[in-house]
Amino acid sequence: MKCSRCGVNEASIFIKQNINGKESEVSLCESCAKSIGAGGISFGGANILPVSIWQGSILSALDQISKGTNFNTGVFVPGKAVSLVCKDCGMTLAEFREKGKLGCSKCYDAFGQQLDQVFRRIQSGETHRGRRIAEEPESIEIRSAQEEIQSLKRKIIKAVENEDYESAAKHKVEIERISIRINEMRESEVLPNDDKTSEGGSV
Amino acid sequence: MKWYIDKGPESDVILSSRIRLARNLQGYPFPNRMTREASAKLGKEVLNSLKQRTDHSKGKFRTLEMSELGSEDKLALVERHLISEELTDPGLVRYAYISDDESVSVMINEEDHIRIQAMEAGLKLEEAYKAASDIAIHLEKTLQVGYSEKYGFTTACPSNTGTGMRASVIMHLPALTMTEKAGTVVEKIRKMGYSVRGYYGEHSSVQGSMFQISNQITLGLGEEELIVDLKKLISHIAEQERTARKQLSSKSPDLIEDRIFRAIGVLKYARKLSSEETLQLISEVRLGKALGIIDKPDEVNFNRIMSSIGPANIQKSEGRIMEPPERDKARALLVQREMEGV
Numbered sequence: 001m002k003c004s005r006c007g008v009n010e011a012s013i014f015i016k017q018n019i020n021g022k023e024s025e026v027s028l029c030e031s032c033a034k035s036i037g038a039g040g041i042s043f044g045g046a047n048i049l050p051v052s053i054w055q056g057s058i059l060s061a062l063d064q065i066s067k068g069t070n071f072n073t074g075v076f077v078p079g080k081a082v083s084l085v086c087k088d089c090g091m092t093l094a095e096f097r098e099k100g101k102l103g104c105s106k107c108y109d110a111f112g113q114q115l116d117q118v119f120r121r122i123q124s125g126e127t128h129r130g131r132r133i134a135e136e137p138e139s140i141e142i143r144s145a146q147e148e149i150q151s152l153k154r155k156i157i158k159a160v161e162n163e164d165y166e167s168a169a170k171h172k173v174e175i176e177r178i179s180i181r182i183n184e185m186r187e188s189e190v191l192p193n194d195d196k197t198s199e200g201g202s203v
Numbered sequence: 204m205k206w207y208i209d210k211g212p213e214s215d216v217i218l219s220s221r222i223r224l225a226r227n228l229q230g231y232p233f234p235n236r237m238t239r240e241a242s243a244k245l246g247k248e249v250l251n252s253l254k255q256r257t258d259h260s261k262g263k264f265r266t267l268e269m270s271e272l273g274s275e276d277k278l279a280l281v282e283r284h285l286i287s288e289e290l291t292d293p294g295l296v297r298y299a300y301i302s303d304d305e306s307v308s309v310m311i312n313e314e315d316h317i318r319i320q321a322m323e324a325g326l327k328l329e330e331a332y333k334a335a336s337d338i339a340i341h342l343e344k345t346l347q348v349g350y351s352e353k354y355g356f357t358t359a360c361p362s363n364t365g366t367g368m369r370a371s372v373i374m375h376l377p378a379l380t381m382t383e384k385a386g387t388v389v390e391k392i393r394k395m396g397y398s399v400r401g402y403y404g405e406h407s408s409v410q411g412s413m414f415q416i417s418n419q420i421t422l423g424l425g426e427e428e429l430i431v432d433l434k435k436l437i438s439h440i441a442e443q444e445r446t447a448r449k450q451l452s453s454k455s456p457d458l459i460e461d462r463i464f465r466a467i468g469v470l471k472y473a474r475k476l477s478s479e480e481t482l483q484l485i486s487e488v489r490l491g492k493a494l495g496i497i498d499k500p501d502e503v504n505f506n507r508i509m510s511s512i513g514p515a516n517i518q519k520s521e522g523r524i525m526e527p528p529e530r531d532k533a534r535a536l537l538v539q540r541e542m543e544g545v
Contacts, residue, residue, distance in 0.1 A: 089232040101314075104232045105349030105357040108364075115354070118361050124423030128355025130366035131426055134343040137336055143427050 086110035145182050149175050206306035207283070207510045210502045211325015215493045216441040218373040218413065218506075219324055221284070222331040224339045225358045225367035226317040227349040233359040234295055234312050242295035242312045249311050252345045253300055258337060262303030269297040275515050275524065282403070282513030284322065289313050307334055314359050315367075317342065324506070326437065328370055328430045336426070355422065365422030370430055372437050373402060377412040377490040378447035388440060389414070396420060397436065402482065402509075411482030416440075452494050463491030471542045475531040478512050481538060485509060497545070504541045511537060 001011045084093040091103030093111060102108070108115065119126040131137050138146075152171045159168040207219065227233060231245050250266060269277065269290060277291045285308045286299050298311040310318040319342075321334035342348060349357035355365040363369070379385040389399045402413040416437065418429050452459055466487035470476075476484075489505050491497045511520065517530045517537070525533065 089236055091236065099235065100361075101235050101359045102233060102357075102361070103236045105227055105229050105351075108351050108354055108357050112353075115361060115364075119354075119364070119422055122362060122419075123365065124420045127353060127423060128351075128365045129423055129425050129428075130355055130368070131336070133348060133350040133356070134340060136340065137332075137426065143425060 084111065084114075142182055142185050145178050145185070149178050152178075204304065205510070206304050206322055206324060208503055208506050209324040210506070211323060211327055213326040213441060214324065214502055216375055216444050217326040217437065218375055219322055220326055220328045220331050221320060221322045221371045221373075222328065222335045223318060223320040223369040223371075224335045225315040225356065225363045225369075226319070226339060226342060227357055227359070228316050229347040229349050231316065234314060234316065235359055237295060237312070239295055242297070245316055246296050246298050246311050248346065249309075249317055249342070250298060250300065252342055253309060253338070255345065256338070256341050258341075261307050261334065264300050264302050264307075267299045267301065269293075269299065275518050278515030279513070279519045282516050283510055284403075286310055287313060287318075307338070309338065315363070326372065326434070328372070328434060332368075332370070332426060332430060362419070363421050366424075366426050366429065368421055368426050368429060369417050370433050371415050371417035372433065374414050374416060374437065374440060374444070375412060375486065375489060376414055376440070376444050377486050378451050379444050380412040381451060382447050384443075384447060385412070385414075388443065392416060392436065392440070395436065397433070410479055411486035413482070413486070448490070448494060452496075459491075459494070460496055462487055463496055466491075467497070467542070467545060470538050471545065473535050473538075475528070476512075476535040476538055477527075477531055478514060478534065481508070481512050481534060499545045500542060508538055508541050 002008070004011070085091065086103055086107045087110065088106035089103035091107050091110075093114060096102060096107070096111060096114075102111070116126045152175050156168045156171045159165070159171065211217070211219070228245060228248070231237065231241055234242065237245075253264070267280075269286075270293060272280075274291075277286070280286045280299065280301075281288055281291065283305065285301055285305060287310065290297050290299060290310050290313045295312045297313065300309040300311070302308070306323065307319070307321045310320075319335045319338050321331040323331045323334075343350075351357060356367040358364050358367055376385055376388070379388055392399050396419050398417050398419050399409075400415045400417075401409045402411065402415065416433070418433050420429065424432075466484040470481070470484050470488065485505055485508055488497070488500070489502075492500075492502070492505075511517070512534055514527075514530055517533050518525050520537070521533055
């Protein structure tokens with residue numbers, strides 16, 4: 001069996017874990033196990049590896065942890081015990097759970113799966129739907145027009161499923177009409193600013 | 204003119220609107236894991252970018268390095284909602300960048316690297332959002348701002364991730380309080396996923412029937428939607444308050460008049476006033492004005508009193524450190540001046 005970290009060497013260390021009665025196994029080659037052990041940090045007595053190594057089984061264990069369920073693991077790693085950790089700032093999952101605060105912007109990559117769970121509980125989903133970086137804010141009219149288009153697209157899919165091509169064609173025309181309206185709204189919003197910048201040089 | 208002296212739309216019930224946006228820079232740990240050196244470097248970087256802005260609609264800005272201020276000066280800024288208490292912690296190099304009219308302030312190295320806030324009198328969330336997002340967009344274009352395609356703007360606390368936006372409104376709800384309906388209203392607001400706090404923000408209790416209501420969700424909804432939803436809620440509560448006011452004045456006009464004139468009497472003639480008592484009395488006189496029972500003082504006077512009666516602001520205007528009894532005397536004098544002619 002190949003090592004689940006490097007995928008090159010033969011695995012010689014097999015780690016079993018038991019989470020609430022669910023057993024799973026991860027296999028590592030000796031050098032991977034050592035390198036993890038050397039850089040690792042202990043997590044409340046349990047031994048857990050960085051996210052990049054064991055995408056599957058360990059993360060499911062951490063899911064259980066963040067849900068607050070009983071975590072009873074029989075993981076064995078040679079050397080020091082390790083934890084899920086942000087490679088940029090060194091924040092561990094344990095610290096995050098203790099403080100409730102993240103260490104840096106990269107923690108969002110390191111603890112993505114755990115964060116999704118947090119977000120599902122405390123936010124309105126786990127995906128950003130607001131203004132994107134460096135983007136000018138859209139007016140509420142533009143936003144609602146965009147949402148109208150999304151809903152029409154869903155209607156088209158349904159209509160096609162029901163072989164109601166006439167309605168689908170109508171929705172398509174409606175989408176085109178709204179798209180033109182959005183462009184007009186955008187142009188009328190942009191114009192005053194453009195005026196300012198073009199006059200800027202001469203004033 | 205300072206923004207808080209101004210009178211805004213729906214000011215019979217809504218005192219002020221505020222938008223706060225949180226942003227962080229890539230390549231630096233968040234302030235909770237930052238060294239002092241890194242905080243100084245980041246501070247310079249952010250200030251440099253802010254000073255390059257060409258939009259001067261909010262007037263000039265002043266830069267304050269927190270460690271250079273005396274503790275009273277810092278507290279005075281906290282009382283005027285310009286900075287948070289967290290910004291006064293000496294652990295890191297922290298800055299406040301504040302506009303002339305004090306309607307916009309940028310905190311550097313608070314819980315997040317950058318916290319932009321814009322305030323307006325009355326119900327003006329869109330205007331406040333524009334002022335705050337103008338600065339945010341400038342920073343996003345000139346600095347390496349932390350952003351994830353999936354999660355949006357990254358923040359130290361997951362309760363701010365996404366838009367990084369907290370929109371809040373301070374409402375004056377004396378009639379709902381007097382008729383003991385405020386408790387039920389607050390409970391409902393909380394159940395709908397909004398937070399309710401006192402006039403002085405986080406950790407503060409409700410004084411003078413002033414309630415600060417803000418969104419808790421920052422991820423999964425857009426800024427505009429969040430503002431529209433909050434506005435809907437606020438208008439609904441405002442209508443409830445107006446109805447309760449009408450009922451109060453028609454059911455027990457004598458009781459209400461008595462309370463209002465007693466409050467005026469104390470504000471005009473008391474020789475000592477605590478900030479808590481002043482807020483309570485101002486709340487009652489303000490109600491009297493809204494009900495048309497009295498025509499003076501003007502809302503401008505109320506706003507000026509409220510922005511200057513905090514312990515630190517009293518000491519600042521007197522230019523010295525004072526014990527509480529002395530402050531109460533100074534506060535009573537200040538209020539008397541504002542109540543002249545009432």
